[in-house]
Amino acid sequence: MAMKEAPRVSAIIANWNGAHHLRVCLPSLREQSFGSLEIVVVDNGSSDESEQVSREFQARWLALGENIGLAPALNRGAAIADGEFFLFLNNDMRFDREFVAALASQIEEEEGIFATDGMQYNWDGSEKGHLATRLTKGKPEQRSSVEIVPGLYFFQEEKHEKSPVFMASAACMLARRTMFEKLGGFDDRLPLGYEDVEICWRAWLHGWKTVYVPNAICWHRIGSSGRSLEGQRLNFRGVLTGRLLLTTKLLPMRYVIRTWLITTAGLAKDLAMLRFQLAKDRMKILMELGFLVPKLFRERKLLFDSADSSPEKHLGCLLGLTNENSSV
Numbered sequence: 302m303a304m305k306e307a308p309r310v311s312a313i314i315a316n317w318n319g320a321h322h323l324r325v326c327l328p329s330l331r332e333q334s335f336g337s338l339e340i341v342v343v344d345n346g347s348s349d350e351s352e353q354v355s356r357e358f359q360a361r362w363l364a365l366g367e368n369i370g371l372a373p374a375l376n377r378g379a380a381i382a383d384g385e386f387f388l389f390l391n392n393d394m395r396f397d398r399e400f401v402a403a404l405a406s407q408i409e410e411e412e413g414i415f416a417t418d419g420m421q422y423n424w425d426g427s428e429k430g431h432l433a434t435r436l437t438k439g440k441p442e443q444r445s446s447v448e449i450v451p452g453l454y455f456f457q458e459e460k461h462e463k464s465p466v467f468m469a470s471a472a473c474m475l476a477r478r479t480m481f482e483k484l485g486g487f488d489d490r491l492p493l494g495y496e497d498v499e500i501c502w503r504a505w506l507h508g509w510k511t512v513y514v515p516n517a518i519c520w521h522r523i524g525s526s527g528r529s530l531e532g533q534r535l536n537f538r539g540v541l542t543g544r545l546l547l548t549t550k551l552l553p554m555r556y557v558i559r560t561w562l563i564t565t566a567g568l569a570k571d572l573a574m575l576r577f578q579l580a581k582d583r584m585k586i587l588m589e590l591g592f593l594v595p596k597l598f599r600e601r602k603l604l605f606d607s608a609d610s611s612p613e614k615h616l617g618c619l620l621g622l623t624n625e626n627s628s629v
Contacts, residue, residue: 308337308384308385308386308405308409309337309338309339309383309384309385309386310335310337310338310339310384310385310386310387310388310401310405310475311338311339311340311341311378311379311382311383311384311386311387311388312330312338312339312340312341312388312390312401313341313343313375313378313379313382313387313388313389313390314326314340314341314342314343314360314378314390314391314392315343315345315371315374315375315378315391315392316342316343316344316345316347316351316355316392317344317345317346317347317368318347318348318349318351319347319349319351319392319393320347320349320350320351320353320354321349322392322393322394322522323342323351323354323355323358323392324354325395326390326392326393326394326395327340327342327354327355327357327358327360328358329394329395329396330358330390330396330401331358331359332398333396333398333399333400333401333402334398334399334401334402335399335401335402335405338388338401339361339382339383339384340358340359340360340361341360341361341363341378341381341382342355342360342361342362342363342378342392343363343365343374343375343377343378344362344363344364344365345365345367345368345369345370345374346364346365346366346367346368352364361381363377363378363381365377370489370491370492370493371471371491371492371493371494371496371539372486372487372488372489372490372491372492372496373487373489375389375471375486375487375496376486376487376489379478379481379486384478385477385478386405386408386475386476386477386478387475387476387478387481388401388404388474388475388476389471389472389473389474389475389476389497390472390473391471391472391473391521393521393522394421394472394473394519394520394521394522395519395520396518396519396520397517397518397519399516399517399518400419400473400517400518400519401475401517403419403514403516403517403518404417404418404419404473404475404514404517405417405475407463407512407514407517408475408477408512411510413508413509413510414477414509414510414511414512415476415477415480415481415501415504415507415509415510415511416469416474416475416476416477416501416504416511416512417469417474417475417511417512417513417514417517418431418434418466418468418469418470418473418474418475418511418512418513418514418517419431419470419473419474419514419517419518419519420432420513420514420515420516420517420518420519421470421472421473421519421520421521421523422518422519422520422521423520423521423522423523424520424521424522424523426520429457429459430457430521430523431457431470431472431473431521432457432458432459432460432513432515433457433458433459433460433464433466433513433515434455434456434457434458434466434467434468434469434470434513435455435456435457435458435466435467435622435623436449436453436454436455436467436619436620436622436623437453437454437455437456437620437623438452438453438454438620439454440454441454441456444456445457449498449544449547450544450547450548450552450556450560451544451556451559451560451563452555452556452559453552453556455467455468459515460513460515461515462515463512463513463514463515464512464513465510465511465512465513465622465625466511466512466513466622467501467502467505467511467619467622467623468497468498468501468502468511469497469501469511469513470497471487471496471497472519472521473517473519473521474497476500477509480504480507480509481500483507484500484503484504484507486500487499487500488500488546488550490542490546490593491539491542491543491546492535492538492539492542493535493536493538493539494536494539494540494543495539495540495542495543495544495546495547496543498543498547499543499546499547499550499551502547502551502615502619503551503604505615505618505619506604506605506608506610506615507608534578534582537579537582538582538586541564541582541583541586542586542589542590544560544564545560545561545564545586545587545590546590546593546597548560548561549561549590549593549594549597549598549601550597550600550601550604551601551604551612551615552612552616553612553613553616554612564583564587565587567583568580568583568584568587571583
């Protein structure tokens with residue numbers, strides 16, 4: 302009997318002045334046990350040696366000429382990639398030799414899986430930074446958590462077997478190409494952050510699973526992109542945009558109203574504390590997203606009507622993943 306041919310995987314990495322990261326990341330990918338792997342580096346207008354390093358390690362190079370943001374860059378990479386599966390990665394990472402094989406073997410097991418998600422250590426391996434993601438309404442006691450939007454939190458839970466999760470991290474996400482394209486890819490309006498939450502949220506609306514794979518191990522210089530002043534501003538704008546877009550497009554109306562009110566109130570606080578640059582950024586985002594609200598509501602109606610669901614029902618399903626798999 303002929304052995305089944307391994308699927309083609311395309312690793313897609315968004316990069317911005319990350320030559321020093323690529324010198325570690327790319328060799329780590331080249332040393333993978335999984336043989337059918339192409340690497341695509343999508344460059345957001347770097348001025349360092351990123352192109353030279355990428356070509357040194359036989360990666361395909363897509364120069365965008367300017368920084369168009371994370372989600373658009375990943376989408377541009379997916380558009381030129383050859384693989385049956387897209388492996389979305391950050392550039393500030395390194396990988397266990399079996400990382401790609403572990404993600405690929407699990408996603409191939411079931412046609413209804415949209416994405417598989419890996420386990421991230423911090424860079425020196427002293428802490429586990431990303432595990433099985435769980436969603437909850439209340440802030441979990443005795444757990445580290447992140448408020449994804451006002452009133453909704455997510456936390457990491459250690460699991461030793463594969464487990465359905467509400468989202469995968471775009472730093473280590475393997476997505477099925479056919480489903481990714483049916484979803485229209487990441488939302489191009491998300492500059493940095495929330496692109497992974499948003500697309501997995503929509504995938505679950507179709508009944509397409511995201512699954513955490515604990516033996517797909519990688520190491521991540523967590524937060525390295527936000528250490529410069531410009532990086533901090535990009536992160537601030539990304540989080541603000543992500544919260545407003547996610548709630549307006551996908552969440553029940555009580556979250557929409559609360560998120561917009563809290564974000565607007567933050568403008569007064571920025572001004573009172575003389576944080577004029579933050580106030581300027583916040584005002585710009587509020588205006589840009591404000592103009593988008595009618596369009597987002599139309600998208601919202603189409604999404605949930607097509608799925609014969611509602612934001613309330615779908616949120617309940619995602620919260621149910623936590624109740625099925627863990628205790629809060």
